[in-house]
Amino acid sequence: MRAAVVTGASSGIGRATAALLVERGWRVFGSVRTEAQAEELSVALGPALVPLRFDLRDGPAIARAAKQVAAALEGSRLAGLVNNAGLAHFGPLAVQPIADWQAQVDVNLTGTLRVVQAFLPLLGADRARSGPPGRIVNISSVSGRITLPFTSGYAASKHGLEALSDAMRRELAIYGIRTIVIQPGAVRTPIWDKVDRPEDERFADGDFGPPFARFKIAFAAAGEAALPPERFAALIHRVLTIRHPRPRYALMRGRLAHWTLPRLLPDRMLDRILAGQLGPS
Ligand SMILES: NC(=O)c1ccc[n+]([C@@H]2O[C@H](COP(=O)([O-])OP(=O)(O)OC[C@H]3O[C@@H](n4cnc5c(N)ncnc54)[C@H](OP(=O)(O)O)[C@@H]3O)[C@@H](O)[C@H]2O)c1
Numbered sequence: 001m002r003a004a005v006v007t008g009a010s011s012g013i014g015r016a017t018a019a020l021l022v023e024r025g026w027r028v029f030g031s032v033r034t035e036a037q038a039e040e041l042s043v044a045l046g047p048a049l050v051p052l053r054f055d056l057r058d059g060p061a062i063a064r065a066a067k068q069v070a071a072a073l074e075g076s077r078l079a080g081l082v083n084n085a086g087l088a089h090f091g092p093l094a095v096q097p098i099a100d101w102q103a104q105v106d107v108n109l110t111g112t113l114r115v116v117q118a119f120l121p122l123l124g125a126d127r128a129r130s131g132p133p134g135r136i137v138n139i140s141s142v143s144g145r146i147t148l149p150f151t152s153g154y155a156a157s158k159h160g161l162e163a164l165s166d167a168m169r170r171e172l173a174i175y176g177i178r179t180i181v182i183q184p185g186a187v188r189t190p191i192w193d194k195v196d197r198p199e200d201e202r203f204a205d206g207d208f209g210p211p212f213a214r215f216k217i218a219f220a221a222a223g224e225a226a227l228p229p230e231r232f233a234a235l236i237h238r239v240l241t242i243r244h245p246r247p248r249y250a251l252m253r254g255r256l257a258h259w260t261l262p263r264l265l266p267d268r269m270l271d272r273i274l275a276g277q278l279g280p281s
Contacts, residue, residue: 002025003029003079004078004082005081005082005115006021006028006029006030006031007085008084009041009049009084010037011189012189012229013184016229016232017084017229018045020233021233021237022046025048027048027050028050029050029052029072030045031051032051033053033054056106056114057110057111062115066118066119069119070121075128076131077124077130077131077132077133077134079132081115081116081135081136081137082137082236083112083116083138085111086107086139086157087104087191090150090215091203091212092206092208092212095203095208101153101156104153104154104157105153105157107157108154108157108160108161109157109158109161113164116168120175120177123172123175125175133175134177135180136172136179137181137240138165138168138179138180141158141183142258144159144161144162145162145183145259145263146263147159150208150215165181165247178245182235182239182249182251183249183251184227185251185252185255185258186222186223187226187227188223188226192220211279225253225254226253227251232251235249
């Protein structure tokens with residue numbers, strides 16, 4: 001039975017991925033943060049789902065979870081590690097609290113490295129274990145390549161994750177471990193509800209209040225056209241199982257407008273288009 005670790009399995013893409021892998025006969029170690037989430041996930045997905053309890057900011061808790069998985073695997077390897085857990089806090093960089101920046105970098109970027117270091121022996125670095133080397137799938141974002149105004153901390157963490165992923169792909173190849181990046185556009189998950197926090201009203205009165213309000217409206221509209229998380233679960237299952245996965249996969253609705261053109265246009269032209277969409281302050 002193939003085994004995978006999926007971080008952030010309580011909801012959204014992680015939850016859909018854990019469910020699909022279980023359905024396809026995998027044993028899944030899904031990370032959650034609370035006992036209630038662990039119980040709910042176990043009941044929903046059955047005995048093939050083993051909940052792990054850790055926060056991506058908590059190195060010792062991640063190390064304990066890796067020990068738990070090592071014992072459960074007995075002498076075999078993990079076939080997959082899906083680094084999915086993440087969060088987003090948007091706001092004007094001029095006034096956004098540094099804590100928002102730190103949380104995004106600590107979870108989305110540094111947290112991924114913490115998890116990879118802890119599970120690396122199980123993926124292939126421990127040569128005494130049996131089975132083919134595992135694959136790492138990092139869930140980045142369109143924001144890993146394109147930075148919209150008011151997404152500075154999120155985009156920086158995801159740009160960083162892209163760089164970390166390149167380093168992983170190039171360094172961990174000595175163990176035969178492949179690293180694959182998935183770059184979603186808008187996905188219909190609870191992350192959208194978590195973005196709009198009541199405390200963000202603190203940005204409403206300053207110079208950036210009106211354009212940030214327009215950004216939120218445009219962002220919410222993009223959420224309406226989002227893809228379901230099951231599309232990403234299917235893609236993750238595919239890259240874990242096909243013979244030659246590519247290093248990167250971008251998946252979204254409106255690919256030409258949200259991915260192809262913004263990456264082709266000169267910076268100044270994209271600046272003008274975005275300024276036109278968000279308007280003067
Ligand atoms: N939804 C989109 O439009 C979209 C677009 C591009 C990229 N992504 C990326 O896709 C990934 C999954 O997001 P999603 O949309 O499925 O969102 P989601 O439903 O909010 O799921 C995020 C998961 O990450 C977990 N998480 C958050 N902070 C954590 C921490 N400090 N330690 C451990 N786990 C933590 C959450 O746990 P709790 O339930 O405990 O909070 C949850 O399980 C993220 O990396 C996100 O950046 C999403």
